[in-house]
Amino acid sequence: MNIPRTSFPRIVIIGGGFAGVALAKKLSKQEVQVVLMDKHNYHTFQPLLYQVSTGGLEPDSIAYPIRKILKDFPNFYFRLASVEEIDTKKNKVRTNIGDLKFDYLVVASGSKTNFFGNTEIEKHSMAMKTIPQSLNLRSLILENFEDALLTSDLNERNALMNFVIVGGGPTGVELAGALAEIKKGILPKDYPDLDTRSAQIHIVQSGDCILKGMSAKASQKAEDFLEKLGVHVWKNVRVTNYDGKMVTTDSDLTFETSTVVWAAGVKGATIKGLDAEDFITRGNRIMVNEFNQVKGFEHIFAIGDIACMATDEHPYGFPMMAQPAIQQGDQLGDNLLKIIEEKPLKPFVYKDKGAMATIGRNKAVVDLKNWKFQGVFAWYVWMFVHLFFLIGFRNRMVVFVNWVYNYVRFDREARLIIRPFKRN
């Protein structure tokens, strides 16, 4: 990879997610050379992917060109690349576009969907971790309704209109709520010649509550909201298989459906060279110390979802969400400069700013440290926070316009099958 060597130390960052971008910004005006690599040329605002899948937002409004984030930074290089291996002995990364030496390496490769080894589920169900995946789901949902019009077989029609979401975390809950609103507000108008009342939305959750990471109050209220919207919430049920037609579970419960969304878990997106047992812990995450250093190295770090920093309060690492990623990226920026200046490092302390999830129109739950609230106000707070954390003024404006329009008109206009999924 032809990146010139300068007198500045070279920091290679793998991944332009929340963690990688926060770190890059912190290093912007420092005497270091930074090379950021990502498989995509854009940063994805993952918390809003479910709105892309359900036609509420266009994909381009939750993506932001990484080169634009870095454009005013001197000594910055972006490369569109897949990292294939990390050579910790020779201090270089091997990518699909060539090798690159590093002085410091930061792995911020994030997480991917965890199918827990079930290849049949992986083959037949939909994931929602990237924009292309979310667009595939959008196409599939719409294609299903178009197909439901064509069949006279009642079972087949119902299977096309049944949606099974596996996993009751924020992704599953938010997607289920959005689908329920589409069922109520859009389907009867778009498909007057189809009995869309028989469409069903199911959440299947292996644990005994939804939104497990949040307060009992939030969890209960979210469940109430979902039930009010007509979503079926199944708790203490574990999905055992899905063959493309039938979902089986560890109970008597089965679902005939054409659409399973797998939101039951994520795992670290490990990279060869740092994927040996020595480095990896629960959930495929790389163990790091309080400075985000990978075991055995002083110059190799991991931050964000891929990193597992075990603390007393979080023995299995911090939740795989935006906040810990941003905070770790931020802090590591400071620490890298301290290392270069040979100053002592500052350990990472996670500031839990709370959690929130939206279920639908005027329906959200928010857990702050000292204040937990639900309903209309929580919904406004949810929107404000998401607008605030979106990168880019244009994105904020476009998302705002869409949200106002969708709210006033009970609508979601991006119900477009731009690239068909089934007919592909």
Place this chain on the structure above:
Amino acid sequence: MNIPRTSFPRIVIIGGGFAGVALAKKLSKQEVQVVLMDKHNYHTFQPLLYQVSTGGLEPDSIAYPIRKILKDFPNFYFRLASVEEIDTKKNKVRTNIGDLKFDYLVVASGSKTNFFGNTEIEKHSMAMKTIPQSLNLRSLILENFEDALLTSDLNERNALMNFVIVGGGPTGVELAGALAEIKKGILPKDYPDLDTRSAQIHIVQSGDCILKGMSAKASQKAEDFLEKLGVHVWKNVRVTNYDGKMVTTDSDLTFETSTVVWAAGVKGATIKGLDAEDFITRGNRIMVNEFNQVKGFEHIFAIGDIACMATDEHPYGFPMMAQPAIQQGDQLGDNLLKIIEEKPLKPFVYKDKGAMATIGRNKAVVDLKNWKFQGVFAWYVWMFVHLFFLIGFRNRMVVFVNWVYNYVRFDREARLIIRPFKRN
């Protein structure tokens, strides 16, 4: 296709473009059953496709769900279908989702890119008639610059940064202008480690002027604007081949390039059953009389790009643009009702509302019947007219936000490689 027969006559419309949608709207509150079929579930605002290709607009803001256009109309059916054959004897259409009988048939299938039989050009060059095609071009342009960074071969790098647009009509001119602005305003910031000044944009035009359908003044001014933006305009040069690396022409001129956009012509998107020589004329269009009736039929019609209505002023049919399509759809709506009520038909008269093209920031040309003007004011008129004709309030708002942002910030933020084209 399970669409119930009612006592109303059934009108089948093939195609949800400008013509088909205008017709459908006209029939909305009448005592007819209307079935509209399209390969996509959305209407595409084709005049702005070049802005999608160049990252100025998100695709979803120039698309509009067809079901939503029809949602308040009783007796309306939409089917996502490809029509495979028209059986004029049995009065039915054969589609990929089954057959359907019609009482009246309206072919509004539009046009597609015309490669004039050159399969090598067709294989290697990019077209820009649909949203997926425009997104492919967007990805390709961006991927080329990412790849240009990686090569040390100067010829290869230049080929990656050279863009050859074949055809000097509105599409070619508007795309060239947008690329020139990207070269000037965005590339130097996004690719500080690449000498983007050597990027070249060429328009190759077989005739002796660009914007052939417009006034000599508009054509000349557009050429001046393009030259000011650094676009190379080649007139009286005909492209003879492109093998993926080299463009050859009927002169000594050749271009080494990775990207050829073919905007040199369109032809009618004919359908089996109405594609015999009896029906077809120049440009693969279906000959129609002044009521848009296809020769030999009283109940089969063609409107828009696919229809060729020869008049004294337009011996080869009206230009293949939005205006004639909208006007024909509109008028045919009235005439269909007249046929059903057994009243005499009204012949179609084309009201030429003029033509316009934008070249770049503050640079457009407008030809009205009695007034031809160019420059800043023309640019405002161009924007206003395009906003006005866009379907949907949300689309207008989002496009407006983008245009204001792009204007103020000299930017185009949708430079996203959502689905890679080359690496696919």
